[in-house]
Amino acid sequence: MKIICIGRNYAKHIEELKNERPKDPVIFMKPDSAILLKNNPFFIPPFSEDIHYEVELVVKIKKIGKHIDEKFAPKYYDEIGLGIDFTARDLQSKLKEKGLPWEKAKAFDGSAVVGNFIDKSELNMSQIHFQLLKNGELVQDGDSTHMLWSIDEIISYVSQFFTLKIGDLIFTGTPSGVGKVAADDVLEGTIEGRRMFQVKVK
Numbered sequence: 671m672k673i674i675c676i677g678r679n680y681a682k683h684i685e686e687l688k689n690e691r692p693k694d695p696v697i698f699m700k701p702d703s704a705i706l707l708k709n710n711p712f713f714i715p716p717f718s719e720d721i722h723y724e725v726e727l728v729v730k731i732k733k734i735g736k737h738i739d740e741k742f743a744p745k746y747y748d749e750i751g752l753g754i755d756f757t758a759r760d761l762q763s764k765l766k767e768k769g770l771p772w773e774k775a776k777a778f779d780g781s782a783v784v785g786n787f788i789d790k791s792e793l794n795m796s797q798i799h800f801q802l803l804k805n806g807e808l809v810q811d812g813d814s815t816h817m818l819w820s821i822d823e824i825i826s827y828v829s830q831f832f833t834l835k836i837g838d839l840i841f842t843g844t845p846s847g848v849g850k851v852a853a854d855d856v857l858e859g860t861i862e863g864r865r866m867f868q869v870k871v872k
């Protein structure tokens with residue numbers, strides 16, 4: 671399986687990182703080795719002094735597809751989850767400056783937290799509300815209506831380049847409020863108030 675991530679999908683997050691608003695979705699990938707196994711802590715890697723959390727809605731693909739028309743995209747997923755796209759921001763800034771790929775900063779071991787999934791029939795798909803709490807304090811408050819590209823638009827766009835396969839995950843971008851983690855932090859993610867994951871940082 672593969673993990674496809676969308677960058678810069680929320681206007682306020684683009685502003686907080688002083689990035690340019692993209693014309694097309696920004697795409698990068700994480701290998702399956704990036705997945706943080708359930709109930710394992712996240713260890714801050716030695717190559718970064720500035721690991722950021724980014725909470726994101728995650729779509730689980732259930733059907734193989736290529737060149738998917740936006741109107742048929744809902745047939746390709748039933749489940750919505752929540753995850754963290756851990757990012758070595760210091761490393762990413764250096765790579766960005768040089769115009770180099772982001773993988774070292776985005777795709778390292780443990781960088782993809784994947785929580786539980788909810789059947790989309792249990793959600794109001796036109797507006798999904800999700801949150802990230804750090805040590806019990808609200809740090810990111812997300813609303814899917816603020817996405818520049820919707821889930822269905824993302825699936826259509828991504829599938830022009832990559833065949834989507836059963837079990838692939840799409841991280842749909844983070845809202846504003848990203849920030850640094852430190853040892854002993856506890857991160858908890860919720861969708862509509864339901865706890866989807868809890869991660870300890872070490």
Ligand code: ZN
Nearest residue numbers: 724755843844
């Ligand atoms: Zn992200």
